[in-house]
Amino acid sequence: MSAPRPLREQLRLPLTRDVPAGAAAFVRSDCNAYAFDALAAWPDSAGQVMAICGPAGCGKSHLAALWAERVGAIPLNGAEAALADPLELEGRPVLLDIAQDADDETLFHLINLAQQDGGALLMVSRPSPRRWDVKVPDLRSRLDAVRVVAMEAPDDAVLSAILTARFAERSITPGDGVIDYLVKRIDRSADSIAAVVDRLDAEHRPVTRALARQVLESSSPTLDEA
Known part of the structure; x- marks a missing residue:
């Protein structure tokens, strides 16, 4: 494969994505403590590249968005990174979500830009x-050298906190035992929490353990009916 084109030739269009406004507080727990602590004071020098990895719904994008707000990083997303304006990126921290979807040349140039002062x-x-499936040998070696921090699926503490927050957003006060009941039965992801809270809210009646059981038993197979 030919050498990657200079970034100025590849990334032409202005950025259109923003970091999510008003990101909610992130719950630090055993499942995410390693990544949380790794980002707390990062980057502490120029030329740094890091990757956060983990299963769907573990909160990695949320944690990354909080980091981006703290350091003033420019947010990019997957294949859309190829549309970024290079002048916006020089000397700035960059957040690349869904990073495995970016093309090889874009990844190569973003790693190079990270070496600049302030990058x-x-x-x-x-x-x-x-x-990741990449074809450029120099990119393969650079990705292999990246510092990787892993996150696990949300544990009970995180699931309970997210459920509490989602109910509060809808001014719902769940009955005794509802949150503990749900934590033991729903898929361990933010998406599952959002789905079950939507269904409970749609019932337009007090959220009791009996209602929670009824909703779970009539829901999709992704929710445990036991």
């Missing part, structure tokens, strides 16, 4: 960069 690159993906 840094945080990549977010489910698989580790070491497992």
